Amino acid sequence: MEGHPPGLETVTLPPYSPELQPVERAWNLTDEPLANRCFESLAEL
Known part of the structure; x- marks a missing residue:
């Protein structure tokens, strides 16, 4: 494939993997504590 620096290779993954x-x-681990909550500020998050 063109456009890559020498030594790099693109690997195409299946659509769902x-x-x-x-x-x-x-x-x-990250979604559950944040789901359905509204934070007033980034610091609160």
């Missing part, structure tokens, strides 16, 4: 995206396991 949470097992290949480590961050997917973190969403349930």
